[in-house]
Amino acid sequence: MASKVLIVGDGDAGTIMANKLRFHTDIKDVEITVVGNSKEHYFKPDGVHISFSMIDYKRSVKPTEFLFNYGVNYVRDEVTRIDVADKTVSTKSGRNLDYDYLIIATGDRFTPEDIPGYETDAKHFYDLPHALELQKEIKSFKGGKIVIGQASIPIMCPPAPYEFTFLLEEYLNFHGLKDKTEIHYIYPLNRVFTIPNVSDFVAKRMEERGIITHTLFNVESVDPKNKKIQSLEGESINYDLLVLIPPHRGQKVITDSGLADDSGYIDVDKYKLNYKDYDNVFAIGDATNLPVSKAGATAHFQSMYLSNRIASETSGNIYNELYEGDVACTTVTGYEKGVTLYFNYNKPPKAKFDSKLDYFLKWQSADTFFSSMVRGVA
């Protein structure tokens, strides 16, 4: 009888995982089902460019169903409970799905309600509707004080706030608004990025471009009436435009199923990606609380590891490789400038110089993503 692999979540991690595993296994031996509740797959990295009308958002979206390779069963439904003791997954429409292997890839959830005042005034570019709304704000911006940053840690794609800031500075310059604008960048730690050497690189560039930085700024509240943002550390900054990445947590279903830490993320083995002592339950992508960036590139490397492992195991072989925390992420550092960060658990990334080539890697990454990466080819 074929082994049943059930993947919960139809975003980057779930889709890449399903398609890669399909390439590595025979349909007769392994049945692959993905259950997810999205209609469209949005390529989130494009949000940075969409905000500045630098690309047409239509190229960043594809129908979810269309992205699964032949031989992957796709069920559009919302998962309401995961019972790892009973090996079943229940859905909103009343399905009960069983499995031999379970892979949880439910990603992140935004929790703007964690910051009083957030929803009234803060803008962001972390999903498509908000990126399009911010695009309008930016188009009509005539100068003033912009505060940009993240409300808390962790967030998806930790470099995205600095990517946005650098493009914003270029945009203002290009439109003759730089002299009429102050850009304030806030960050929760005592530097401008989590990883010290990347932080040094970014901080220097921010200083050169006249971006004012406020470190150790953990957002406590937003006061829309007085247009003021307040930190837990007692600092407050006025703004005309506030671009604030909302707080993130794991999905509610993970917490409701008793699988989560207190932020909603799943604790998995750092090297094997399995949940507790279950050797058939895994989590990948943003849903985990692993000490790696929440990035599509992370999901990609984890899918490579896990699809090889499950393919080996289902054909009776032992798989002794480990996932070493690999990530390779290209980030924007200005107009036509980018830097690719390579790292794993043992080696932090190095950022020494940026290049036009890296920028173009990023610029056309939606094409690479939809034509090869998400398909499990690359």
Place this chain on the structure above:
Amino acid sequence: MDVKPDRVIDARGSYCPGPLMELIKAYKQAKVGEIISVYSTDAGTKKDAPAWISKSGQELVGVFDRNGYYEIVMKKVK
């Protein structure tokens, strides 16, 4: 150290900025006057946590080298 912490956060094995974020989370839940202690194996916490404690106007009770980890102790004063 002779003060007994009201809350102990064991963030050993977690990497930067995990331990600091755990400390901030505990701070938000604590009452004024409580002593919070965080254990960390990440060397960065030794610098980052005292920087946060000082910026937020709390009291740093001490930074201690334990056997294979650090303990940072603070008092919530406001």
